[in-house]
Amino acid sequence: MRSPKPFLLALGLAVVLPAAAQKSDYPIQAVPFTRVKLTDSFWLPRLKTNTDVTIPASFARCESTNRVKNFEMAAARQGKFATTFPFDDTDIYKTIEGASYSLSVYPDAKLDAYVDELIKKVGAAQEPDGYLYTARTIDPAHPHSWAGKERWEKERELSHELYNAGHLYEAAVAHYEATGKKTLLNIALKNADLVCAVFGPGKRSVAPGHEIVEMGLVKLYRVTGQPKYLTTAKFFLDARGQYKGYDPKSPDGWKNGQYWQDDKPVVAQTEAEGHAVRAEYLYSAMADVAALTGDKQLLAAVDTIWNNMVAKKMYVTGGTGAVGSGERFGANYELPNATAYNETCASVADVFWNERMFQLHGDSKYVDVLEKVLYNGLISGVGLDGKSFFYSNAMQIKSLDSYSYHDTEPARAGWFECSCCPTNLARLMPALPGYVYAQKGRSLYANLFVSGKASLTVNKQQVQLTQANNYPWDGGLKFTVDPSASAADFDLLVRIPGWARNEAMPSGLYTFEQPSAQRASIKVNGKIVDYQLKNGYAVLSRKWHRHDVVEVSLPMEVRRVHANPLVKDDLGKVALQRGPVMYCAEWQDNNGKASNIIVPAGTAFTASYQPGLLNGIETLTATVPVVQLDASGTSVSTAPRTLTAIPYYAWANRGKGEMTVWFPEKLTNLDLLSQPPAAAATAAK
């Protein structure tokens, strides 16, 4: 990473970082992605696939689907908007963002040049006053129907002008941080200046229809120090809950202000509600603004909403947004399996939000949630091939014979008409190194267990910290500390994950059936040390010398997980977890079915690493009763069979079929009348 300072000077802007801005920010700061070089056998291949496959495929699709052409036409001020949604511009921004992170890990002159060319096209599409929105600029007299006749006119519900702006800002900051180039940032700032000129007290007001401009403005504020970006971000937060025009009699009951988190002022909101991605972008921005302004009301509100979400609205895989209609949070404990929506973008947003909550509070519970999302409901969104994606992430695929259009989709697709999820993954994956460590004063937080080398300054001392492990398959973690000087005095805070402390979720929404027989143990230089847990971290406070080695051993039993009994769909069912990884049974490993498996209490599991399976996974096997039908269809029996469970994230890489995360532990009521009608799907055609 190049320091932003030269750039600020180079920009020639009269930028002075105000004292307030310098003082008040997240008390804990992440060690930036540019400082952490991965060697991890789990993540590095994924980042490489993202670089080699996902990003090029994403750019290629932006070209082939006319997303790039939209910018070219906007530059020429002629043509006809060539894609479906006015927010299709953001796929380009998001892929540039991903490519920027990637360039910092894997320098690539050709990609760098391609991105430069794209940025030129983006700049050419920008109107003289900074407005950038191809759906209108191409032909302002005949804009896209969602765009309205006038600028910003439909921003509340349909136009997504500020959503496009937000993604532009995010991409611009990433591109600048990764490459030091100001090309995209200049475009973003020009646009942001227009936004700040148009919106504000006494000027135009709106609660942005799809949040993200708030987070984006905060990033511009951090880079430039210009207070107006922060002020405008806060203005957009405060704008929520003011509009009174929603139709309470809307045919879609949920499609009132709640859908847009616009039914109450943000400080009065208490539940994770409405469209999940929008919501979690909003909550991320609330955390940002609370950190930067010290607004205690905002902080209290975002804490309350987080507690609601993790205690009542999150799947055991970390997925959020249970309801497909409206892509939204359901009611408390409404977590249906067959119809789980779980948008991949919501998992991305959840990573953003939980990272910010951690930076606010320094509690590992936020990282526990982040890790759950990361190893399960997030990476399930992309196939092992790096170019097939889930928009929604299933919890259960019943027999395809009884598949209903409400049920979650059983197979990944290459791209979507609304292709937010692939490009969101493309930008998140290469940013992963930035989530591994964080620091505050003399504390260095080791949050994620990802092998690699970090070069950082802690307590004013240069230190290199090396992680080597085989996580998430092994519980043995090794940290090697190498101060530049002969010694360095700081606290290493190693996260002891909630799951290793017998907490399946910080909230109690999910619980382990039994406590583990083991406790996480820590050795320093080969000697067991006693450690104090503080906010979920083992605090190792000492003067570190070169090659000091910390070894952590996390208990890796297979854990039986139960849901809060108010989650109706999971009653009497068990899920399987090992380390941070949630498991599922997929048809391929289980004689073609997964919906016939019972996992009784006391089932003994064997975990074993299968290097040849699904790019290398730890499988769980056990002998369990499986319900079988004979050929006549009139005789049912249970027989012992081997259940093979695979990591949830790895499902749907071998064709379409049954899958389940939750298994019945015992049957209390086998009801043939509740069975799907025989061959209904076929007959309905």
Place this chain on the structure above:
Amino acid sequence: MRSPKPFLLALGLAVVLPAAAQKSDYPIQAVPFTRVKLTDSFWLPRLKTNTDVTIPASFARCESTNRVKNFEMAAARQGKFATTFPFDDTDIYKTIEGASYSLSVYPDAKLDAYVDELIKKVGAAQEPDGYLYTARTIDPAHPHSWAGKERWEKERELSHELYNAGHLYEAAVAHYEATGKKTLLNIALKNADLVCAVFGPGKRSVAPGHEIVEMGLVKLYRVTGQPKYLTTAKFFLDARGQYKGYDPKSPDGWKNGQYWQDDKPVVAQTEAEGHAVRAEYLYSAMADVAALTGDKQLLAAVDTIWNNMVAKKMYVTGGTGAVGSGERFGANYELPNATAYNETCASVADVFWNERMFQLHGDSKYVDVLEKVLYNGLISGVGLDGKSFFYSNAMQIKSLDSYSYHDTEPARAGWFECSCCPTNLARLMPALPGYVYAQKGRSLYANLFVSGKASLTVNKQQVQLTQANNYPWDGGLKFTVDPSASAADFDLLVRIPGWARNEAMPSGLYTFEQPSAQRASIKVNGKIVDYQLKNGYAVLSRKWHRHDVVEVSLPMEVRRVHANPLVKDDLGKVALQRGPVMYCAEWQDNNGKASNIIVPAGTAFTASYQPGLLNGIETLTATVPVVQLDASGTSVSTAPRTLTAIPYYAWANRGKGEMTVWFPEKLTNLDLLSQPPAAAATAAK
């Protein structure tokens, strides 16, 4: 029955039956209920229970729930409407109607006097110009909210003023025909004169919100011969499909004009649609007006609608109106089992409608449908005790553990806030004798196989026709013909039911798995006769002598019924029928469960009469595979067990539990993930 003539004279009205009215009516006329005295062991006890229990209970409830008080307050023009619905007046009219039929079968001076008193109260509540609607008359300045500020103002959707009128007319005609008294008829005519004065071409127009006034006006026309009643009935039919004010964006998509059969002119309607009871009252009136006016368009429309209903929208029990929300017909083939609505009133209406269709066309298929309704989905609406009722009639009760509020109710209730169904049963049951025979010229139709004695005139000859049978349990029918003279020349048309001719439904919506090995056979005076089938009737054309005996033998095998495969819920399933009676399995006879029974192809059934069970029923038994769980809940097996099936109408007389009409024949896809969550109902509390 007393002839209407003296009454017409007594009324002092200048009534002349117009030539047109005398000529044009149903080509086939029912032999009136007053001419048929039942001895039937199946029906007579039911009529007696209706007289001894249902009608007194209904009157008692009309008193205790303030329905009578509403009339008293209206008479005094003071008070506050004391019940929930403005149409609660009709419960009194309908019970008077039932009591009237009953009085003609079982004369009862006390009941007669009570009815006279009630009629006085009804008369006192009538306004001087004939208006009769207690919800407004009690306090015209503050009428019930559904009634609107002005008379008739909310008739289209809410007030039910004309619905009350229609039931008044029906009751008045029944009371007059049964007792010869004109008291209630005079009230009805005074009201009808007002209705005819208010509504008509160039005057006020409305499509009555809940049909029945049309049928009622036709009855007044028949009794009085006054054309205006028929004209106004037709005017109301023609008023449908004219109003353009329904909100096509209504939150309830169905709650546009279609719900009220008001989306198209009746002659353009092709499907049974909207609220089922309203619809079938409308179709009955369409048949009436088509018969009386010879309107061919109307006739074509009602034929088309009937074909739609019996081919696509009727349960195998004869129930109609599949969808609870709106108490309405679903889409074609939308016949869900767990949530079947099947309002008892819709079965009553269906009897009315099919009787009229038969009278129009002389085809037995209408009586086949009527009989299916009568022996199954209609009498299931009343418990054996005569005082517990189903508003909706289930096709399936799953395990009560997994009971959902959408599912059909599993137990009868004593009365309902909207108590249309009990009073509709109270008026239909004692009218049954009127459905047994019909005649046209020299043809005497024997439609229902109900033991009893009919005294009638056919082809100008006095004849007594006696039926003696043990129907529906036995297929042996005996008819004894006794002309008053030494001989009588006429055709006896004995209905050979569709089910005895291998047609489970006239429409093919349901089919038998195999044709019967037998054909219905007929003997006259002990000798087998050959017979021709004409419109479903065996035509026995001869000169009949005293004590001539016709014996009919109907094949009574247990039949396996399959639904059209487009009925998704019945795919792969079988229903059981014997004679006209549909069977079900109820928990009480099957070790506490019905949802675990498989009825494979080729299952051999034994039918046997059980005099001590459920007031005497024929049960079906067979050895079938039943799915069982062991105590651990982890072992499932199929074991041979005795299935005992009982007549569908007799279920829910022994407590709440599982029941099913349709059984899986074989399982193709046992999917534990589709099972209801264990003890969901309990946990959800």
